[in-house]
Amino acid sequence: MLLKLGSKPALVVSSAEIAKKIMKTHDLSFAGRPVLIAQKKIFYDMTDLLNLPYGEKWRKLRSIFMQQLLSSTRVKSFNSIMEDETGLLVEKIEACFMSSSPVNLTDMFMSLSNDLISRAALGKKHSETEHGKKFLELLNEAVGLFYNFTLGEFVPWLGWINRLNGYNAALDKCEEKTDEIMDAIIEDHLNSGGDDKSKECFMDILLDMYKSNTPGFSIDLITLKGVILDVFAGGTETSAKTLGWVMTELMRHPEVMKKLQYEVREIMQGKYNITHDDLQKMHYLKAVIKETFRYHPPLTMNFHSSREYVNLLGYDIEPETMVLINTWAIGRDPTYWPEPEKFMPERFLNSSVDFRGFDFQLLPFGAGRRICPGLEFAASAIEHTVAKLMQKFDWALPNGMKGEELDVMEKPGVTTGRKNPLIVVVTKCYF
């Protein structure tokens, strides 16, 4: 669907065929990002990977993400962090069980996700430091500002409204505070380093590059800050909200939960720590996670922008057309998904369809050149957490509520999670 949002052309893509044309056939032509007021302010004039226009700088930064920070070898090396943090999550849940208190999984998943990213990025838990807490508050504020599309965004001559209603002032303040905190985090890291001295975190790698004079290897301070900002902005809410949806669907479908618990407990017999190899054997777990990504992609719209004129199915697409790929609608398209409104992990059991960017009917991480570089990290963290929760606990809803009574209302935002917190109770712990 080709639209005009104010003065800006926009193309909304709701079918897998067109998504394939955008992200495969014409990937290079559509590898841009729309220039948005809030993103320009908060992400250092859009010099971070998430927002950079496609080009030489983007390619260099992308290779830092893929080869230095988030390569599959490095993601595997984070297994011990994942094991530690999911172990702590288990302890918190056990404490709720002992005191017969309900468990707020929404809050717990948000803390877990923040702590995992913090330890990988900064070598320590951000949520426990003063700057860290402020940074998390600011990220929340920034996300609110991103979602608040203003008229001035699409009708430039109405930009004065943003001055009048305080939006520009709020952005200026958020930009200033974010930069101050980024400086404080870097300073703090230079003074103390991470708690886990044996492991290199993203900040160590980036600071080495910042201090290096090797051509093609060094980066400037703004780039360093942009990378850290991207890792937190891209990696925390997305994973936390996915976990919330996985557990929601498992609570709503006790037969699926039982089958999953059986698989995990069979594979883990007598063992506590879950390894990468154990996860590879958990086929039903992978199917449950794929089905959750199909039904509840945390980024329901994926933003690209055209870089040149393209003729798409007979339509002329102008340069700088905003392209919105509606992954939510594509995941529920009956052309690809029989009974799309049914949560049915079995549909993935004898199927090669995956979310790694080759199957355009399942695009939670996007596809093509700009596919999410955090895919392996996120998938591993989500698999690890869900496996642990299935291994250790039996679950129920509070006050005898039945699974089908649990709501699936969504709270719209940059990422889409549950509207209401997910509150559950543990009925049995396996020590």
Ligand code: HEM
């Ligand atoms: C469930 C978790 C996650 C989901 C669903 C997700 C989804 C996405 C999507 C849809 C995109 C846009 C792809 C495109 O434009 O085609 C993206 C880009 C990105 N993601 Fe993720 N993401 C997740 C986790 C992460 C993590 C853990 C990190 C970092 C540690 C991360 C960092 C990024 C970055 C930097 C980009 C921009 C890439 C570029 O423009 O070249 N994401 N993500």
